[in-house]
Amino acid sequence: MRSDPSTPFVTFVAFFTFFTFPLRALPQFQKFFEDKYQLQANCTLCHLAGRSGLNDYGRGFVDNGLSAAAIDALAKMDLDKDGYSSAQEIAAGSNPGDSSSTPKNAGGWLKNPYPVRPDLKLLNSSFPDAERFTILRAVLPKEDLARFQGIAGAVIEDFDRYLFVILAKGSKGVLGGSSYAGVLEKDSRGAKLNVFLVSANPNGKIVRVEPVRVWRSIFKKSSFLKMFRDLWPDEINRIKLPAPIEPELAGVIKAQFAKCATQIDLAIGP
Ligand SMILES: [Ca+2]
Numbered sequence: 001m002r003s004d005p006s007t008p009f010v011t012f013v014a015f016f017t018f019f020t021f022p023l024r025a026l027p028q029f030q031k032f033f034e035d036k037y038q039l040q041a042n043c044t045l046c047h048l049a050g051r052s053g054l055n056d057y058g059r060g061f062v063d064n065g066l067s068a069a070a071i072d073a074l075a076k077m078d079l080d081k082d083g084y085s086s087a088q089e090i091a092a093g094s095n096p097g098d099s100s101s102t103p104k105n106a107g108g109w110l111k112n113p114y115p116v117r118p119d120l121k122l123l124n125s126s127f128p129d130a131e132r133f134t135i136l137r138a139v140l141p142k143e144d145l146a147r148f149q150g151i152a153g154a155v156i157e158d159f160d161r162y163l164f165v166i167l168a169k170g171s172k173g174v175l176g177g178s179s180y181a182g183v184l185e186k187d188s189r190g191a192k193l194n195v196f197l198v199s200a201n202p203n204g205k206i207v208r209v210e211p212v213r214v215w216r217s218i219f220k221k222s223s224f225l226k227m228f229r230d231l232w233p234d235e236i237n238r239i240k241l242p243a244p245i246e247p248e249l250a251g252v253i254k255a256q257f258a259k260c261a262t263q264i265d266l267a268i269g270p
Contacts (some may be wrong), residue, residue: 057097
């Protein structure tokens with residue numbers, strides 16, 4: 001499946017051919033946040049500096065549903081309990097997830113925008129013939145959301161316009177792309193975010209799914225991961241995931257993987 005070549009799909013594109021820090025989460029959020037607040041945040045907006053865990057702002061984002069609405073809800077809260085709401089902090093350029101960064105003393109947290117280093121081992125296992133990987137960030141125009149939804153066969157929200165695709169390039173051109181899928185699951189103890197790397201060919205057909213950070217053992221099993229191979233986005237919805245995965249969670253997984261595959265298709269274009 002290919003995107004319609006007659007429409008210019010991508011309005012913002014930037015390539016980064018090297019990466020400076022480990023990837024810890026879903027970099028799509030960075031661009032989304034930047035567009036909303038005109039602030040180029042880095043990983044420590046949501047993560048503890050130098051560690052993989054979430055800070056108070058990141059935890060609030062996950063607990064409130066990992067969406068555009070969640071970011072709005074967080075604006076009024078003082079998650080890091082430093083006496084300022086997130087909105088006040090963002091307006092002043094301080095970190096709403098770090099109590100040592102306040103409007104009076106924001107610190108140096110904004111000095112490293114987009115510090116991202118995807119796991120090359122995972123990328124190489126998806127595209128063994130790739131010679132190099134580059135990052136493509138793009139924002140789809142709002143009017144293309146309906147087409148996106150049609151290809152993915154899943155409900156698309158505004159946030160899904162923010163693409164983050166790692167392109168795999170070989171001697172003859174683009175071999176495909178990879179994108180991070182966030183699968184949020186909620187239980188009595190709170191919300192947990194599972195992160196997968198979904199790789200697809202230039203037309204959006206899945207070539208591989210790899211666990212990046214997952215909370216269930218089944219998510220690491222090859223029998224589960226292989227279920228998605230060679231599927232088109234609209235075929236993903238029709239498969240039945242094994243019973244330990246609750247129907248609601250299965251729906252989230254399928255929708256997120258289908259969106260990733262579609263984003264790769266649309267990012268690479270015709
Ligand atoms: Ca703060």
